[in-house]
Amino acid sequence: MFLRQLTYLIALDRYRHFSRAAESCGVSQPALSAGVRQLENELGITIIQRNRRFYGLTEEGKRVLLWARQTLAALDGLKQEAAFAQDIAGGSLSIGVMPPAIQIVPLLLETFRSVVPALHVEVKVYSSAEILRLLREHHLQLGIMYLDQLPEEGGFDAQILYPEQHVLAAAASVPLPAGRYCSWADIAALPLCLLSRNMRSRQLVDAGFREADVTPTVMLETDALELLHAELLGGRLASILPVAALPERIGPSGLQIRRINGCASPDVGLVRMTQPNSSMLLTRLWDVAKTFNVADIYTV
Secondary structure, eight states, rough: OOOHHHHHHHHHHHHSSHHHHHHHOOOOHHHHHHHOOOOOOOSSSEEEEEEEEEEEEEEEHHHHOOOHHHHHHHHHHHHHHHHHHHHHOOOEEEEEOOOGGGGGHHHHHHHHHHOOOOOOOOOOOHHHHHHHHHTTSSSSSEEEEGGGGGGOOEEEEEEEEEEOOOOEEEEESSOOSSSSSHHHHHTTTSSEEEEEEEEEHHHHHHHHHHHTOOOEEEEEHHHHHHHHHHHTTTTTTTTEEGGSSOOOOOHHHSSSEEEETOOOOOEEEEEEEOOOOOHHHHHHHHHHHHOOOOOOTTTO
């Protein structure tokens, strides 16, 4: 079966005349008739009611016509996607991401490259405030940050990626409270390594301690997730981190975790500047990002 045979069938239904249908397809009438007969032979059914003239489609032919329309519409969509990918094959994208969300970037890029395989991406780590500034100055095209940090006056579009959940994490050698949950008072009794105070994630943690009226025992503060991960996996200190910022090794051979009672869960999302004439690339990727959902992955 050839696609042109389906094209012949659609043309016949439209023009209701063999000669005019053949002319619209750019072939001779005998070629069109032969193509339709070949389609009938391949399917083993009669599609066209005919003598020397076109009298319409049989009931089986009407059902084949529906499939023909769907098939050619799908092919047209495929051609558009291919043309789009070819047009922007050399496209580049710059993304700013806050440190606690850095580990979701490979998942997001995998989604982007499913439609733009040759996409070139530059990813840099910034605070939420820096991401907003660099978006305004057009040094970044997309940002991943806390959505409660967006300015009230607007100017930005946003999509929620996941609600951030903080958890207590420690190696199996560190004694943690029994059960799935713990309190801020339980955590304050442990030696901790935390993110730096200028980071929004740490500010949420500090707010939890203040509201519980307890003072934590902080042994290390850093803006480097790699250092926190090393301390955690080494069994030296416990930490409070977003689920998205945990090292991969969780369980018997890695970390034990506890949910925290009364901990804020701000939304983390994808942000861009509001622009009336966004590029074709950015518009496409923004639409693709709407299918990107990691809420289940980063919830325990």
